[in-house]
Amino acid sequence: MSDVLHDLNVESLRKEFPILSQNVHGRPLVFLDSAASAQKPRTVIDSMRFVMESQYANVHRGLHYMSEKTSDAYEAVRDKVAGFLNAASRDEIVFTRNGTESINLVAYTYGRTALKPGDAVAVSAMEHHANLVPWQMLRDAHGTELRIVEITDSGEIDFESLERVFADGKVKLLAVTHMSNVLGSYTPVERLAAFAHERGARILIDGCQAIVHRKVDVQAMGADFYVFSGHKLYGPTGIGVLYGRAELLEAMPPFLGGGDMIEHVSFEKSRWAKPPHRFEAGTPAIIETIGLGAAIDFVNEIGFPAIAAHERALTEHALSVLGNIEGLRILGQAQDRGGVVSFTMRDVHAHDIATLLDRQGIAVRAGQHCAEPLMGRMGVTSTARASFALYTLPREIDALAEGLLRIQRMFA
């Protein structure tokens, strides 16, 4: 691992995350649940405190100093996100509450106007509930069809199934994850986008997991919509992003009505503001948005090449040490996979694993991971999941493996 630590000084980076020095049940915290939500660096915490202490008012409303300063800081994050995703324009960046809300926004507005009853939406079998349930709701309310693209046993998109799902030409939107929150598989989004576009469909990509681990270029990958949450990217909760291609956002009606999303209002009717403000009704999450900006600066400063190399080495290390534990089954063997490892252990339930690891100071997630249908597809009812971040150390994975062996002895 020495070459990896050479690229990324993890020990010194960890000092930027105040929570990582905490003890849990008398042991140093080993936090292996970053895929659920990542810990926050001091720069994010400080940026939010700074806004509240020295530069806060509502945005887009006041003609006074504080409102102007806050509006500038808020809108500067839109530029930052546009640059981060390589969007063609800042107007393609809509702030939402989280990735889930971004998908619901698209399902509700694009889904009910651009899609017609009888059109089909296709999702993969490894979607988070956030990229499944909104399309079920659209189906029930609007008469669209919902189709499932199968995955292979290794946890990759099954392109034969994809062909079959698209064969009758009814699919008008492919909504697919960029990285599975359970299996860690990356999907070949460029290929999927080209596939959808060749057949006259659009593509929405759920980037909640992938955005943390690799450089995303929405133009290069051909995304029509790309969504992510701030809190997994070392930013605060309550702020998410929807990227939408300008022509698509232009044609979409608002999601929520209220202040800030209108151009003109009379008692009879209203005229909508242009995107992105059309989709940002009411006072937005100003402080959280500014926190997201600080998180993006933090990640950019470290750089994705170093982050990706570190996480690749961690994942290989994890697959190797966990793979050596007898009776432990790792779900999914995708060629292209990231720092999320779900597993089951013979004779020990995932919840027992999580509770017993917790008592050793090790935090993992256990359960269905908001992906209940995928659990059925993989033939399990629940799994334990360890997930890694830029602050994860190889020795924390070793601690996990030792903890698992201890639990195994207890259940033997």
Next chain:
Amino acid sequence: MNADPYQALVMERSRKPLFARRPHGTDAEGEGRNRMCGDAVHVFLARAGMHVGHESEGCAILLASADLMAEAVAGKSRDEVFELQRDFLAMVKTGQEKPALGALNALAGLASFPARQRCATLPWDALSEALNNG
């Protein structure tokens, strides 16, 4: 209060349950499901004599709790079972053991693990359903 919910009795009964069966004369059934993890317990009840059996799929806490419950309620009246359930729920929340709970006190350590209390109470929900169905 013992802070460890994985006591020897819990481990033993999760591995080798004594009541994982459908009792003779079963005339009511109930089911409990934990949506968070997919765990499930199915309770069989023969009201005459309050004979309870279970079919459980889940963690050690759920399996042991279902089995210890079946043992604890055997031969009791309906009212006594509901009283035992109230005492059990209070014990799991507070960690305060109670002589009347007998072997069920082995689960008192769950007071320190709020996220896992549901695993222990699920079989009791299923039994309530069976009693109310009956």
